[in-house]
Amino acid sequence: MDKLEMRHTLLAAKARKKLTWEEIGKSIGMSPVWVASACYGMNSATPDVAKKICKVLEAEPEVATALEAFPTKAWDEAIPQDPLIYRLYEVVGVYGDTLKDVIQEKFGDGIMSAIDFSMEVDKIEDPKGDRVLLTLNGKFLPYKAW
Amino acid sequence: MDKLEMRHTLLAAKARKKLTWEEIGKSIGMSPVWVASACYGMNSATPDVAKKICKVLEAEPEVATALEAFPTKAWDEAIPQDPLIYRLYEVVGVYGDTLKDVIQEKFGDGIMSAIDFSMEVDKIEDPKGDRVLLTLNGKFLPYKAW
Amino acid sequence: MDKLEMRHTLLAAKARKKLTWEEIGKSIGMSPVWVASACYGMNSATPDVAKKICKVLEAEPEVATALEAFPTKAWDEAIPQDPLIYRLYEVVGVYGDTLKDVIQEKFGDGIMSAIDFSMEVDKIEDPKGDRVLLTLNGKFLPYKAW
Amino acid sequence: MDKLEMRHTLLAAKARKKLTWEEIGKSIGMSPVWVASACYGMNSATPDVAKKICKVLEAEPEVATALEAFPTKAWDEAIPQDPLIYRLYEVVGVYGDTLKDVIQEKFGDGIMSAIDFSMEVDKIEDPKGDRVLLTLNGKFLPYKAW
Amino acid sequence: MDKLEMRHTLLAAKARKKLTWEEIGKSIGMSPVWVASACYGMNSATPDVAKKICKVLEAEPEVATALEAFPTKAWDEAIPQDPLIYRLYEVVGVYGDTLKDVIQEKFGDGIMSAIDFSMEVDKIEDPKGDRVLLTLNGKFLPYKAW
Amino acid sequence: MDKLEMRHTLLAAKARKKLTWEEIGKSIGMSPVWVASACYGMNSATPDVAKKICKVLEAEPEVATALEAFPTKAWDEAIPQDPLIYRLYEVVGVYGDTLKDVIQEKFGDGIMSAIDFSMEVDKIEDPKGDRVLLTLNGKFLPYKAW
Amino acid sequence: MDKLEMRHTLLAAKARKKLTWEEIGKSIGMSPVWVASACYGMNSATPDVAKKICKVLEAEPEVATALEAFPTKAWDEAIPQDPLIYRLYEVVGVYGDTLKDVIQEKFGDGIMSAIDFSMEVDKIEDPKGDRVLLTLNGKFLPYKAW
Amino acid sequence: MDKLEMRHTLLAAKARKKLTWEEIGKSIGMSPVWVASACYGMNSATPDVAKKICKVLEAEPEVATALEAFPTKAWDEAIPQDPLIYRLYEVVGVYGDTLKDVIQEKFGDGIMSAIDFSMEVDKIEDPKGDRVLLTLNGKFLPYKAW
Amino acid sequence: MDKLEMRHTLLAAKARKKLTWEEIGKSIGMSPVWVASACYGMNSATPDVAKKICKVLEAEPEVATALEAFPTKAWDEAIPQDPLIYRLYEVVGVYGDTLKDVIQEKFGDGIMSAIDFSMEVDKIEDPKGDRVLLTLNGKFLPYKAW
Amino acid sequence: MDKLEMRHTLLAAKARKKLTWEEIGKSIGMSPVWVASACYGMNSATPDVAKKICKVLEAEPEVATALEAFPTKAWDEAIPQDPLIYRLYEVVGVYGDTLKDVIQEKFGDGIMSAIDFSMEVDKIEDPKGDRVLLTLNGKFLPYKAW
CATH class of the missing domain: 3.30.1160.10 (Cyanate lyase, C-terminal domain)
Known part of the structure; x- marks a missing residue:
């Protein structure tokens, strides 16, 4: 499972469970911005934290492996449009x-x-x-x- | 006097008088970041504030006029290099x-x-x-x- | 359902039902340009408005959810060609x-x-x-x- | 005199005489946006209008010639920064x-x-x-x- | 059917029937360059002309609908390579x-x-x-x- | 004298003498578009034609030498703006x-x-x-x- | 069959039959560089030559048709990287x-x-x-x- | 003297003396293309060769020094226009x-x-x-x- | 099998077998950076080395063929983002x-x-x-x- | 004196005195690459080191001030050409x-x-x-x- 698939899985789970980054961050003891960045695939989690994220969002173990992977960071537009x-x-x-x-x-x-x-x-x-x-x-x- | 000449004049005066943005900001009652941005030509000052900046940095009245002008903001590199x-x-x-x-x-x-x-x-x-x-x-x- | 799929669904429905943006806008009490922009995925609708759009265009509830989502706005060409x-x-x-x-x-x-x-x-x-x-x-x- | 020099001359005169585009437009019977665009060098004026602009702003006849010239329109940044x-x-x-x-x-x-x-x-x-x-x-x- | 699929369909039919743009143009009373541009998806046809093109090239009615659609014109390379x-x-x-x-x-x-x-x-x-x-x-x- | 200086000299002379490309072309027996392109520095002239252009526009011999030079053709904007x-x-x-x-x-x-x-x-x-x-x-x- | 599919087919056949461009060129009476360029889809072959290439590489007749097609030449990177x-x-x-x-x-x-x-x-x-x-x-x- | 000034000096001298690259190359025992590239500032010459080039073109000793300097090679347009x-x-x-x-x-x-x-x-x-x-x-x- | 598929295969095998580039390099007598570059598809291996890599990573013979192929080197971003x-x-x-x-x-x-x-x-x-x-x-x- | 002028001054002095970066580095107790980078304007020197560089290269005190200034680092070409x-x-x-x-x-x-x-x-x-x-x-x- 690559970072992109992981991201889709985690964002879908978050929507389904109607959780905020604030709540997820609090329940695993990390900052909401960092948790979001890890779920977006822009930071790697330690095995321990990866497991916690997967528990809160009820995700499969292979999602935890993807969260632990060291990301290749990239963005679509040199000059952002949004x-x-x-x-x-x-x-x-x-x-x-x-x-x-x-x-x-x-x-x-x-x-x-x-x-x-x-x-x-x-x-x-x-x-x-x-x-x-x-x-x-x-x-x-x-x-x-x- | 355009914003570029104004910027050179003010930065040279600041160096000559060995003042920091912190000190200039304090002495005119504005934040140091904002004062710096105005002297760099990226914000316009009210006539009152422009006069104060010129007083602290001992600049000519035409510098004050340049500080009041509404800047056209631009930067050199779409992707910065520094x-x-x-x-x-x-x-x-x-x-x-x-x-x-x-x-x-x-x-x-x-x-x-x-x-x-x-x-x-x-x-x-x-x-x-x-x-x-x-x-x-x-x-x-x-x-x-x- | 992402914004792209939503857009295809809504434009197809609009064509099938031979409605104009003018007519859709009028029937739901919004401006035609705004309605078009929301159906193109460039603005989010309130739940209430999303439901109305789906009713007029006879779309599924998941289309309404997609209309409510906050869009990431982007366009294809830095210098447009059309x-x-x-x-x-x-x-x-x-x-x-x-x-x-x-x-x-x-x-x-x-x-x-x-x-x-x-x-x-x-x-x-x-x-x-x-x-x-x-x-x-x-x-x-x-x-x-x- | 090219369009660039003309523009500097006219903008300086306008500042010196403390006139607005609104006032200049009214006094020569043209819209303020159009007058501004002509003085910025982005539109050409008829000989008659060019003369009127020069009269209001007390500019030399060669400025009128420059106002009549057909401009080559260009802008600095494909994606504007201001x-x-x-x-x-x-x-x-x-x-x-x-x-x-x-x-x-x-x-x-x-x-x-x-x-x-x-x-x-x-x-x-x-x-x-x-x-x-x-x-x-x-x-x-x-x-x-x- | 979008313009791209329409284009593939029409070019394939033209090759199969060994017709030239000259011949297609003549048989429907339009210029060969215009007919080619419409089949390439760069111009829209009136219902009448769309029907004629489809008749000559023996294409389905939905191709005619695609020919009538107003195209979003775009090209691949800002500086062409061919x-x-x-x-x-x-x-x-x-x-x-x-x-x-x-x-x-x-x-x-x-x-x-x-x-x-x-x-x-x-x-x-x-x-x-x-x-x-x-x-x-x-x-x-x-x-x-x- | 390089092509740029030549161009300024010739365009100024043409304005001063109030000649059109049509008239210059006719008087030297070449097409108006070609004459314009040579004076803009985008084509080289034979010694004979260069001399004729200089005669019509009353330019110095060194302008003729510049007209004969083989140009390095270039333009400012990959995507034109005018x-x-x-x-x-x-x-x-x-x-x-x-x-x-x-x-x-x-x-x-x-x-x-x-x-x-x-x-x-x-x-x-x-x-x-x-x-x-x-x-x-x-x-x-x-x-x-x- | 488009040029891309043709290219994959011919390069695969060449590898399978362990032929060099030198050998293919010699056996059909054309230069090795030209033969390679045609098989890469960057030149069109006459029907006669196309047939010969297909014979040497044991390719289907539709490959010959693709070899005869006039290519739209393009390359991936404005500044090559290899x-x-x-x-x-x-x-x-x-x-x-x-x-x-x-x-x-x-x-x-x-x-x-x-x-x-x-x-x-x-x-x-x-x-x-x-x-x-x-x-x-x-x-x-x-x-x-x- | 930098490479650019050197280039102007040498090209002007070559024009004045009506010499070709062929002739210069022959008289100093180097290839005409290489001599041209060195005079254009795209290659460095050994002291001996630099002296010979200056002799043929009657240039000052500082031109020879410039010819010996190791160039920083650069060109204007990523995609050439000429x-x-x-x-x-x-x-x-x-x-x-x-x-x-x-x-x-x-x-x-x-x-x-x-x-x-x-x-x-x-x-x-x-x-x-x-x-x-x-x-x-x-x-x-x-x-x-x- | 192209270089991309080969890369996915080899990186997956390396992860499954929990080997480091250091260990793979040592076991086949090559430097770890070179081995990594070959598995990433940026260098070609001799038949002998390709076979060794496949043995260590338990890959199919067609992976060895892909390792031997001469790569077309390219990278995604002219200015890297990671x-x-x-x-x-x-x-x-x-x-x-x-x-x-x-x-x-x-x-x-x-x-x-x-x-x-x-x-x-x-x-x-x-x-x-x-x-x-x-x-x-x-x-x-x-x-x-x- | 800005970094650019400083660089010209120091490179000229180095050429005149026929010193290498190796020798300058040794005589002031810094690495040759670092000394070069500081003289090229890509690093700032401490007052002490700046003085030493100026002593070795016999430069004016204002050059030392320029060496101490914090540089804004930039380079000409996103993709280098030399x-x-x-x-x-x-x-x-x-x-x-x-x-x-x-x-x-x-x-x-x-x-x-x-x-x-x-x-x-x-x-x-x-x-x-x-x-x-x-x-x-x-x-x-x-x-x-x-």
């Missing part, structure tokens, strides 16, 4: 130089890792319109001279 | 579908605005390596049927 | 800077939302050749400093 | 098939001309947020068999 | 500016329509090598100020 | 396969040369709107087995 | 301007035809490493003024 | 798979080097039209398992 | 000019072959985080004048 | 999946860092042709679940 995802791309385009300058002023020459990294989505309720709070947390890696 | 900015692009590519699903599960069908939007960079000190905390805060805009 | 769609792309290319200037002169720095948005197609009869009147109506979103 | 212009591109991408279907249902096989064409921008004031009303008006051209 | 088609693309690239200047000198600012348009292929026999005569005939559409 | 030129590109895209089939049915396997090639632009006056007649004339080159 | 083919592309990139200059110095303004064209591959044995000798032979086509 | 160079690209596209198969059948798995490589242009006079004979000679490099 | 592979691409982008200069300073004008080439992956254990040691070993090929 | 650099790109394309599999088998799910990273170029003398030994050394970064 409006929600495009807005994030636009933020990177518009504010990329700004963020580079502010981060490197604070940390020195280096990058924010996208590997030693986590993410969180929160909802700020507001009568003028709720707001999405997206938090990225990555280790700073300094360039080293050699 | 490693710090690429990592952000990679996050959007790898986690785009995941974020869409988690956000829409929480908010319904719609997007996180990149216009009614703010951003913040924080440093989490950690003996195993400091971490960058990047917070995006955007209004949720629901699609409406008509 | 002549009708290309002409719209050409308008954006030729008049993009012009529209930006005229809109921002009237509203300030910001954008016209494509989310809090509606559209209408009308026919102006004219002996020298009928004319298409295409109306776009989007909320103005101002950039905010922070 | 957020205001991108939103229009997104509308074409997301709703292109829908518009094609709705228009051709009303008019038969053919296209909406982008040449025998006009456009208008209006403001709808609304306490919940003003709205942009963008109207495109193009002749319908039917395909003919031969 | 040598015969590439040569035409090369002509547009090499002589595009020249043609624009010569046509607009004769007609004013505007375009040659590709919609209100017809085309013809003729053979000029020549002992030094036969020549292809390709004639494009399109309505001139002037830009109008508004 | 509406007049795009319409020609669209014709190649929409009708490419059709033309290939009709030409090869008449001539056998091979191509229409874009080198041993000429072109003509004519105006057909018509009360319902004048028409552009564009004629391409290229030697047929058969593929040979070896 | 190292052997990339090296040829690199030669065109690195030496393109050089070859243009040397050829046009010898022949005048024009091109080397890729249609009235043949090619040959030879092996030069050499103790320091064998060498590939690739010979391209194309008719020179002069541009003609008109 | 018709002469495009035809060579087309040959690689159309016959790439064929050549790979024929070469590897003769030599085993490996490539023809574009580094340990030479090239030659010859003219075959023919009353039906002269022919260009282009010969590529590259060392065969076998892949090695390790 | 983070591990992208980092290697980034190294080539960031350090390409540097490496060219350092290598050519040491070796003269020429390249490092990617054909007469081998590669090795080693692990350097380190309490602060293990390190990957990637060694590329390629023959230097000097450009030769001719 | 043959030496392309060969490295080809290695990533051909062996990318192989390396991913071999590295992750040894280290688990994660990447080799291109930031906490160093590189070395060595020469292996060999009578059959010298070999380039390129060593990449990067910290392994494991993905972490969160």
